[in-house]
Amino acid sequence: MGLRAQVRTRDGWAVQHAVVTVTDMTGTQVLRAAADEDGTVRTDGSLAAGAYTVIVTAVGYAPAASTALVTASGRIEGGQIVLARQGGVELPPPGVWSLDPAHSSVGAVAQHLGISSVHGRFTDFSGRIDIAEDVSRSRVDAVIRAAGIDTGNAMRDKHLRSADFLDVDRYPEISYSSTALVPAGPDRWTVHGELTMHGVSRPVALDLSYLGTGPDPWGGVRAAFHATAELRRDDFAMNYNQVVQAGISAIGTTLRVELDVQAVQGDVPAMQ
Template sequence: MQIGAEAAEAAGTTGSAPSGPRGLHARVCTRDGWAVPHAVATVTDAAGRQVARAEADDDGTLATAPLAPGPYTVVVTAAGYLPAARTALATGSGAAELGALVLTRQGGVQLPPPGTWTVDPAHSAVAATAQHLGLSSVHGRFAEFTGRIVIAPRVEESTVAAEIRAASIDTGNPTRDAHLRSADFLDADRHPVVGYASSGLTPAGPDRWTVHGQLTLAGVTRQVDLDLAYLGTGPDPWGGVRAAFRATTELRREDFAMNWNQVVRAGVAALGATLRVELDIQAVQGEALPPE
C-alpha cells in the first residue's frame, strides 16, 4: 500500500472519501451543526505544496488518503461561506483528525438551512403593546395565527408569510377586547385577517436581518419592516427540528386609520400613537406540524 504525499495526491480529488485507511478527516458544518455539503478542503505541507484535495459529501464529511507524518495546513471553502484555515498534524499512521470544522456565512449572518419552516402557534407568541395614559403600558396578544418561512439557497431571497385572526386579540379585559375588535381599531368583522408578506431580506449584522414586507391591518396595507434575530436551531421531542426567531417592529396607529382616542386631561391622550409589536417564533422544519 502506498503511504505518504504521493498517495494523498493521487486519491485526494473531489468526490467520495477514499476507501481503506484514511488521512485527513473532518466534518464541515455551520455553527448550529448543519452539514455544508460540497465544501472543498485543500491540504498543503510545510513547504506550501498541495498534497491533497477532497470534497465533502452530503453529510459534510470529507476525507483524504493517508498523509505522510507531519504538520499540514487545511483550507476549506464553500460557496456562500467564508474560507476557514486549520492546522492538522498527521500521525505515524497517516491520519489527521480535525473533528468539526465550522464555516461562517459570508457577511457574518446566519439563517437555518434552506427549505420550508412552518410556524408552530402553540410555542410562539404574537404580542402588541400600547402606551396607556402616558404612564404605563397595555399588553395584548393574538391567540390564533399561522405562518410559513421559506429559506432560499440565496438567503436574501427567503420569504415570510403570516396570517393572524384579528378577533383573537386578548388583553385580559373582555370589554377592552370587544372595543379593539370594533371598527375603531381592528374592524375584525369586516377584516378578519391581519396579513404579512415579505418582499425582501437584508442582512443587518451577525444573526440579524431586516425583513421588508407589506402588512395588511384593518383593510389598510402599508410597508412594514421587521427587525429579525435568528436564535438558532435544535431537535424537538417529536423527532423534528426547530428554528427560533425574535422579531420586533413599531406601528403608527394613524397609518392604519386607527384614530380613536380620548383626551383624559390637558394634553394627555388615553392611548399612545404607536404600537410595539413583538414576535417570538418557533418554526418546525417541513410543511407539517407535529401532533400535540
C-alpha cells in the first residue's frame, strides 16, 4: 500500500473532500488520492525509498504539508492529519444542525429608568443551521413566537405584547435569515442577516462564538454557540417611550440580544 492516512478537523471530524498529493524531492507528483466518507486515504502500489512531500488540501481549510521518509516497505503511514479551517477558525462538520429549544435561550436586556436593566427571554422558538463545505456559504434561519416574551412580570409582559411594542396579534413571528458568514477571529464569526420584527425588516449582524462539539447522552451529536447583537427599537417602528422625569425614559431605546444555542446534528423536527 503506497499511502494510508486519515484527514480530520481539530474536533476529530472527517474531512471527506480532502485531497492528498505526494511529490518527490524534485517536485514531481508521484501520487494523488481523495479521502473517502470517513476521511481516510488509501492507495495501492508502493513507492521507491526516499524522501517525499505530502500535501493535504480541502476547500475551506488551510493546506498542510509534511515530509515523509519511505523505507524498503514502500509505503507512507501518514497517520492522522489535522486540517485547520481557513483563517484559523472552526465550525462543526458540514450538514444540517437543528436548534434544540429545551437547551437554548433567546434573551434580551433593556435599560430601565436609566439606572438598571430589565432582562427578558423568548420561550417559544425554532431554528436550523446549515453548515456548508464552503463555510462562508453556511446559513442560519430562526423563528421566534413573539407572544412568548417573558420578563418575570405579567403586567409588563402584557404591555410588551401590545401594539405599543411587539403587537403580537398583528405580527406573531420574529424571524432571522442569514445572508453571509465572515470569520472574525479564532472561533468567532460575524453572521450578517436580516431580522424581521414588528412588520419591519432590517439588516442585523450577530457576533457568533463557536463553543465546541460533542456527543450527548441520547446518542446524538451537539454543537454549542453564543451570539450577541444590539438593536434599536425605533429601527423596528416600536417608538413607545414614556418619559417619567427630566428626560429619562421608562424603557431604553437599545436592546442587547444574547443567544445561547445548542444544535443537534441532523434535521430534527421542531418540538410542538
